[in-house]
Structure formats: C-alpha cells, structure tokens
Amino acid sequence: MPTQSDLLAVAPELVLIAGAGVLLILDAFLPKLRRIASELTLLTAVGAAWALLALPHQGLVWSGMMRADTLFVLVSLCLLVALFLCAWMAGPYLHRAGKETGEFYALLIFATAGAMIMAGSIDLLPLFLGLELLSIALYVLNAFFKDIDVSLEAGLKYFIVGAFAAAFTAYGIALLYGATATTNIEAMGRILAAGATVTPILIVGFAMVAGGMAFKLALFPFHGWAPDVYQGSPTPVTAFLSVVPKAAALIVLLRFATSFDLLHMGHSWIWAAGIVAVGSQTLGNIVAIVQRDIKRMLAYSGIAHMGYAMIGVIVAGTAGSTAVLIYIAAYTVMNIGAFSVIALMSENEAEPHLISDLAGQGWSRPLTSLALAICMFSLAGVPPFAGFAAKFFVFRSAVDQGLIWLAVLGVINSLISAFYYLRVVYTLYMRPLPRRVPDFLSSRAIGAVAGVSAALVVLIGLYPTWLLSAAHAAARFLVR
Amino acid sequence: MHIEHLLTFVTLGPAAGALILTLIPGRLERIQRWAALLISLVEFALSTLLWVNFNPDVAGFQLQTAKIPWIPQLGISYHLGIDGISLLLVLLTTLLIPVVILASWHSISEHVKAFHMSLLMLTTAMIGAFLALDVFLFYIFWELMLIPMYFIIGVWGGPRRIYAAVKFFIYTMVGSVLMLVGILYLAWFSHAQSHVWSFAYSDLLRAGHQLPMGHSFFSSPQMLVFAAFALAFAIKVPMFPFHTWLPDAHTEAPTGGSIILAGVLLKLGTYGFLRYNRVLFPAAWHAFVPLILTLAVIGILYGAWVALVQPDMKRLVAYSSVSHLGFVMLGLAAGTIASTQGAVLQMVNHGLSTGALFLLVGVLYERRHTRMIADFGGIAKVVPVYTGLFLLVTLSSIGLPGLNGFVGEFLILAGTWHRYPVAAILAAFGLIFGAIYMLWMVQRVFWNPFAHKENVSLKDVNLREVLAVAPLIIFIVWIGVHPTTFLSPMEAAVRSLLMH
16 A cells, blocks of 8 residues: 555656546547647646655655655656657647647656656666656657658657567566566665675676667667657657657666666676767767758767766766766757757658758747757857756766776767757858748747757856756765 | 956956847847947956056966856856966957957948857957966856857858868867866866865866876876867967868958957967966976977978968968967977067967958958959059058068067067077078068069059058057057067066966
8 A cells, every 4th residue: 555655756747647637538528628738738747847846755665666856856857847848849830730639748748757757766667667658658659640651660660679678678677686586776786785796697687678778768789760760750759759768768777877886896887888888979970970851960969969978877976977967957958959949840750851951040030040059059068058067077977987088089079079060050050041941830839948948058058056966966865 | 346356347248248239139230330349449448457457566366356156066166367468368359359340340241240249259258268267167268269250250251161160160179178178187186186176277287287297198197188288279379280270260251250360269279378288287398398399390480381372362361370379389388488478479469460461451352352462463552551551560470670570579589599599590480481471472462563453443441441450550569669568567477487
C-alpha cells in the first residue's frame, strides 16, 4: 500500500497523467475543444511544475525504488520546460497541418511522465517502466503524420531500433539481477563497494543497459537511427525527442557511474566510454558539415553534443554530475529554441528543411532569426551563451580529474562544429533573399517559444551561477 | 560618478550604447549614425578621464573596480584594472571608434543600425579584454570579439566576404579553444597549490610561475600551457606562419572593419603575449625567446617582400601589418626596457598609421570602386590634399624621424641590439624594404604619368574625411615630436612587468 509520501513524491507525474487523461476524453467527446488542447497542455505542465516545487519531497519513496530529491526536481523541471515549449510550438504547427488532436498532446505528456519516472528511479524495474512509457508514446508521435512517408518511416525506424534497445536493457537488467541479486542501482553499488568480485555477467549486464541508454542518446556507434527520425518526425516532436529521452538516459548513466564509481574501476571503462564520447563528437561533427537539411544537421549535432555530455558522465563525481546537469539544462533550451524556428519553415515533413531556404531571413524576420542565430552560436559553444557555460563545466571537470586528453579532443571537436553552425548564421544574414521567398509560417506563439528559449540561453550563458548552485546541490544527492 | 566605476563605464558604455541604438526605428539611418557618433565621442571623453586620473608613478593596476563575484563557486569575478600599457591601448581604441564611424558614413548603406551595434559591441569586448583582471572574464571578452567582427566582415564586406568571415572566425577559434584548456589547467593547478578556486589574474600569475618546467616540451606543464596561450595570441597578431587569415579578412572587410581590425584587434595578440605569456610563464618565455625572435624576423622580412608585389593597395597594407607586428614581437622578445617600451608604443603607432592608411585607401575606393594600383597613376595633380595626407601617413608608416613610427622602431631596434644584434640587423633590413614597398606604391598611384581618364574627375577629400583622419594625424605628429607624453605613463608598468 503506497504511503502518503509515496504519492506526494509522484504527484507531478500524477498531475501529468490526469492532464493527459482529460485531453483524451475531450478529444473523444468534445472535439470542439481541440482548439485549446495546446493551452491545456501548457496548464498541465505548469501544474506539474507546481506540484514538483511546492509539495514536500523527502528521499527514498516507493520502498526504496525511487528517489525524490533535488536531482529529481531539477531534471524534472528541465523535462517540464521541454514539454511546455514543445506543446506551445505544436499548437500553430498542427493547426497549419490541419492535424489538431488531443491525443498528440496526451502522448507528449505521457512521454514526459515516462522520462520523469526514469529520472527518479534508482531501481531498474520502475526505470524500465518509465523507459517504455516514454518510448511507446514517442513511436506514435514520430509517425503522427501518418499520410506522409517520411513520418511513417521515422516512426518505424525509431520503433524497431527502440524495441532493440528496450530488449537490450531488459536483458541487461536480468543479468545484473543475476549477478547481484538486486535490481536497485544503489544497492548494487554498495555490494561492489563492499568488495564483491566483478563477474563477467555483471559487466555484460551493465554493458547491455548502458548500450540501451546509448541508443536513446544516439551515441556512436548506436546513432544510426537519428538523422532519419529527426528529419521525418513532426518538428515539435523532433524538438521533444532531441532533449527529453536524452536527459533521462543521461541521468540513468550518471546513476550507474556514481553508484558503481566507474571512474576508479579501472581503465577499461574510461577507454570504452571515452571512445564512445569522442567517437560521437567526431562522427557527429564531421558528418553534420555535409548536411543540407537543417533537421538532419541538428541530428548529427545532437550526436556530437551527447558526446560532450558523456565526458561529464565519465568524470562523474560531484563536478562531473554537476556539469552533466548544466549540460542538460543548456542543451534543452538551445535545441528547442533552434527547432522552434525550424517549425516555421515548412508545412510538413514531406518537404525538406534546407539550410539554403533561410537565405536573407535575418533581415526580413529579424527576431526569430536572431533567436536562431543565438541558438547556433550557443550550440557552437561561443560565449556568452549557455552552450559555452555547459562545455566549460564539462571540460573543467575533465581537466580537474587529469583527463586532459578528453578536454582537448572536446574543444577541437567544438571547433569543427563551428563550421556548420556558422553556415546557418551566414545563410541568415550574409546571403541575399532569393527571388522566390519560401513561404514560412508567421506565428506569435512559435516566435514566443524562440524568444523565451533564446532569452534563457543568454541568461544561462551570462549568469550561470544560479544553475550551478542548483546543479551542485542536486549532484550531491548522486554522490555520497 | 565614483572613480572606481570609471572603468566599468568605459567598458560597458559602448554595449549600453548599442542597446540604445536598438530603440531607434530602422528607417532613421541618419539619426542612427549621429547617435552612434555621439556615443563614441562620449566614450572617448570618458576614456580621457582615465588619462587624467591615471598615476604614472604606480606600476600595478590602478582605478580598479570592486571585485564583484560572478561565479563565486569557482572564484570567478568581475574585476577590471588598468596600467600604463592598457591605458595607451584603451585610448587608441576609443580614438579609433569615432574615426571608423566617420569613415563608414557613406560606405555603409545597408543595415546601418546593425553595423553600428556590432561596432559598439566589439568596442566593449576589446576594451574589456584589455582591462580584465580575471582570466575567465578576459576569455569571455576575448571570445566576444568574434561574433561582431564576423558580422562586420561577412555582412558589409566585399565579394568573398563569407569565405573571409568564416576563415577569420575559425582561425581565431582554433587558438582560443586551446587557450581555454590552458586556463582550466592553470586554474586547477592554482587550486591544487592553494586549495582555493580562483581565476583572478594575480592568483593565476602565482600559479603560472610555479608550474614545473620538466625536461622536454611534452613533459613540461609550463611549456604546454604557454603554448596553449601563445597559439591563441600568435594567430591574432598574426605571427608568421599563422598570418594567412589576415589578408583575406582585410581585403574583404569594409573600410571601417579593416581600421578596427588592424588598429585594435591585432594588438590584442601582442598585448596577450606581454600580459599573459611573458608575465605568467617567465621560464617558458625564456625558453621560447629564440623561436619568437626567429618568427618575428621572418614576419618582418616576409611581410615586406609579399607586400612589395601586391597589386591591390588594401592587400599591400594588410601584408605591411604582418611586417610591422613582427617589429612589435621582436621588441617584446628582446625583453629590454627600451625594446618593450618601443613595442608598446609601436602597437599604438601601427594602429594610428595603418588605421589612417586603410581609411585613405577606403576614400579612394569609395570614389573609383577599385583599389588596384594599376588603375591609378599621376593623380597627385587631381587630388592634392588627399595626396598630402597619404604621403604624411606613408612617411609615418615607414618611420621618418619626426613622426611616430620612427620612435617606436628606433626604441625596438636599439633595445634589441644590446641582446640580439643579428636579429636587430636583419630587422633593420625590414625598415628598408618597408620604405621601398610604400614609396613605390605612392609613386605608382600619385606621381607616374597620368594614365586613366576616369581619374580626371576624381574629387578631393571632403570635410568629413578630413575630420576622420585629423585625429590620427594629430597623434602621429604628437608621438613623433614629443614621445615622452606617451612613454612616461607606461614606464613604471613596463619596468615592473620585466621583473618577472
């Protein structure tokens, strides 16, 4: 029987699921109210955030399977911001495509709830439930424009790859249970710390769970699905998909890295994870250079960014965990900001989103273009924007642990990435408007999403102190 | 206004001005120009207050702002201060900004507001980089220069502007990202020594001195961190062989952009060598002196030779910068008091002379839309005032006694001669080549037989253009006739700096 504190701890998720339920009922019985589905979603996100911040949270809940602490609050807040911004931009986007339905928003909300459960779990069983809730909602969302081939393709690809990843994860969980007789990550950590021998079953089990997370993060060599899925999914879904599952999966990896104290478990982890991190950065950045479609470019950029974030996971400890949390927050706002401007670009995913279509827009649509330019500079890691702060803390944590080679390879990679982010900026401002100006949507709501995201990017970049304090306080719950 | 806020006003004033410009509607271009000019003149007036309040007898940083915590968890704070060296460079910057705005009065006709906003943001970044007493703050200002300059080259530049802008951005970033790792390592080392996180210049100075030298380059933390900083600055200067971005950036940038690029941005490279490499890592500096001397001398000679054969006046002036900044690096590497003072003065001189040269070449380009030397010839008769101004600036650039260039070059060579006679002799040849390529260009443009009918109706300089170049010429003569005015405020600073 769940106690009161158990229920309080999952109150934000309960608010989300209630909101999603209302949306589904409205969709079925009061189709006229579909117009306000987007607004209802925003309200649900705000309600969940209120539940998150206002209700008391204390430590272990659900018989020690979940942890409601500062870490959970901070990550959930990022996830809810992502939900809020994506739902906000989805309104005008779906309206243009004539696909306004409540179920779209309900699925977005379910996915967010799944990610929050993943981030809050220290036991692999609820973690797996969260993962599935998140993934299944996303499979449907990817293929939401079911009469468009690329959207269907995106849904199918993500489904097949996701099913593999889920199977990997489930099998890994079984092996870990076999090796340690528990499904609790922190309990496994305690067993290892007490001097249990590291058996091959344990290593294989951990590798399979980590591999499942790497699929979600689109890390090299599990990145193959990303470009097609990014390109084919409706843009608000792409924005959501590019941050929410990644934030949750990063937290899972961080929990393993800190509980198992992987950094001090020998060199094989550093080497394996280091190759994955640097490989993701290098592959992502180099392949992104030749992309002409901006959504595909951002897919490769996302692969690279998770590579940088992995450096923080490798370092772990307080400094590394803090850096990863800052990275999640910065990446959320800068990526969603970029995708919100892309959502204005074309009617649906049947058309390509060519970077060259942005030519000259910098002067004819100054505000949204400025937001996009700020997000691009931020993704490139140029101060004074959020992306710089994120990279600064990640590289700092690596230098402090003596992993200078990771930092050096990381900065060289962010240099390579400047090539393709700059291409977007110079297309906006330095190329003339074409004779036939592409028919871009004008939407105040999407403009507001871009503006809010860009403002947060600048705020985090100029004054990261508050985020650093919050991330530091959260990271202390990981490392004891 | 409290005196401790003066540096903050000087640094952030232009950025605030840029925000004021956003309020002016886009159509009112005349008002935007006048507003920008007014802001830049106020900024210059503020910076003269620095001169008035500056005490030349004090060696360290003066007029320091209060230390405001920025990222206290890491000991990063907002902290500015000025010494004799940065004083001269800040004054040079604030002097050049109104000149740039006047020079761009007609040549910048599109997106006028955005141009002036970029320029003012750039000013804040440059002044901040000169004044920062926190190394993290310095890095932020240093990187902040990238975005406005990228736009100035890429939006208002010539036909190959995008290529030049991207090249400028990437080259500069190559150096600065490794400098970031160097800064992080230094901060980590400082923490390991003192158990306190800090990015303050004074704390990292102590840490830099203590960095072990090791036996070989790759086992020497001090040499590696030195190299990380040096690469960033060498690209900015630019030292041979990192100079290849410069001719493209200069050729494609609009006149105003070239003035600010040559006048101030390059100085941040030489300033960085002096303020960071020389002071923070003295042991590594001494190990690297032979290399810096060699590259400086190669730069002097190579820049001059390549300038000699340029058909485009702007490209010629761009390569002359490589040569002139070679002299500055020579003076810094020689490390005597005279040569270092000469180097700092020569930074200012180069800003004035080359700024004026780019301005005057821009004047000609606005009228004829060509900068090719072959398109002119014998125009002295048509534009006598212009010719006089150009000749004066040319003589300043080649170091005629009585003008500014002579003082700087003389001090550098005299100071270098004591320690490195061979380098001084080789560099002196650079002076001769400098005279050759500049005077040969003047001859072909102004004196040779009148060759092109299009030049008959060439208009002489107007009042605006004279007003733009006048402040530069006043200082060119002033420094030449009475250099003590400018040498005395930096003497204490240079002396204490060379103690490290």
